[in-house]
Structures are given as C-alpha cells and as structure tokens.
Amino acid sequence: MKPNxxxxxxxxxxxxxxxxxxTLLKLTAMQKIVCVAVVAxxxxxxxxxxxxxxxxxxxxxxxxxxxxxxQAVALLKQYNPFFWWAVVAxxxxxxxxxxxxxxxxxxxxxxAKIVGEDTIQMLAAQLSEPAREVLRWSWQDRREPxxxxxxxxxxxxxxxxxxxxxxLARRQAAMLDxxxxxxxxx
Numbered sequence: 001m002k003p004n005x006x007x008x009x010x011x012x013x014x015x016x017x018x019x020x021x022x023t024l025l026k027l028t029a030m031q032k033i034v035c036v037a038v039v040a041x042x043x044x045x046x047x048x049x050x051x052x053x054x055x056x057x058x059x060x061x062x063x064x065x066x067x068x069x070x071q072a073v074a075l076l077k078q079y080n081p082f083f084w085w086a087v088v089a090x091x092x093x094x095x096x097x098x099x100x101x102x103x104x105x106x107x108x109x110x111x112a113k114i115v116g117e118d119t120i121q122m123l124a125a126q127l128s129e130p131a132r133e134v135l136r137w138s139w140q141d142r143r144e145p146x147x148x149x150x151x152x153x154x155x156x157x158x159x160x161x162x163x164x165x166x167x168l169a170r171r172q173a174a175m176l177d178x179x180x181x182x183x184x185x186x
Contacts, residue, residue: 057084111149
C-alpha cells in the first residue's frame with residue numbers, strides 16, 4: 001500500500017468534524033444559552049446598581065464634617081469619586097468571580113452529561129473509521145457511558161490530528177512486533 005493512500009485512509013474528513021461540532025452544539029446549546037442569559041442579566045442589573053452607587057457617592061455632602069477642618073473636608077471631596085469607583089471595581093471583581101464559578105459549574109455539569117444511545121448510533125453510522133477511532137480513543141473509561149466531555153475531547157483531537165497519530169502508533173507497534181518475531185525466529 002502506498003504511503004499516501006495509507007495516510008488518506010487514516011485522515012478523517014471535514015464532514016466528520018462538522019458532524020461532531022453540530023452534535024455537540026445540539027447537546028450543549030441549552031447550557032450555553034443559560035450561561036449567556038445569566039451573565040447578561042447580571043451585567044445589566046450590576047450596571048444599573050453601579051450607576052446608583054456612583055450617584056450616591058456624588059450626592060454625599062461632607063459639610064457636616066466641618067469639625068475635622070476645612071482641609072480634611074476638601075480632601076474628602078477631592079477623593080470621594082475615587083473611593084466610590086474603587087467600591088464599584090471591588091464589587092465588579094467579586095461578581096465576576098461568582099459568575100466565572102457559575103459558568104464553570106454549568107460547563108462541568110454539561111461535560112458530565114451522558115450522551116443518548118440514539119446520538120451514539122447516529123455518530124457510529126455517519127463518522128468515518130478514522131473519526132470513530134478517535135472517538136474510541138477519547139472515550140477512556142469504557143465502564144462508563146460516553147459523555148459530552150468525551151465528544152468534546154474527540155472533536156478537539158480530530159482538529160489536532162489524533163487520527164494520524166493513532167495510525168502512526170499502530171504502524172510503529174507493527175514494526176516493533178515484526179522485529180520481535182524476527183528475533184525469536186533466529
């Protein structure tokens with residue numbers, strides 16, 4: 001067999017990548033929509049609250065603190081906006097931290113979601129043999145059902161050329177096995 005035909009035989013098609021990408025999109029669409037919606041709602045609510053916090057800070061009257069002295073009141077007035085923007089920045093970081101944790105949790109639960117038999121049957125019927133081999137390689141724990149995370153890993157590995165690496169590993173194993181058999185014969 002020629003090297004080019006062997007290489008072509010071990011190369012998944014763009015149809016395989018498209019099929020996996022579309023399957024993953026169907027399986028993860030709802031979690032992505034939920035994440036975007038929650039982030040958008042929190043951002044809008046926080047934007048309204050941040051404007052209220054800054055307006056509150058602008059409206060504070062320090063004239064009642066005249067006992068501290070004219071210089072102290074002038075200093076408070078001068079640095080007042082910076083203080084309230086620092087409060088806004090700190091609260092923004094805290095909100096971003098919790099949103100990041102929320103999104104990571106949703107994505108983690110999505111990766112752990114078990115893929116239905118009908119989806120696996122459709123993939124088994126429509127993927128090329130090299131793409132099925134990459135999917136088998138990505139599904140590491142055969143005692144557990146295939147998860148969305150396994151499909152995501154298979155899609156990423158297809159993009160990075162895992163099928164060619166699997167074929168190369170098989171050829172190298174065959175060469176080593178052939179050498180081992182020749183040594184035993186001699």
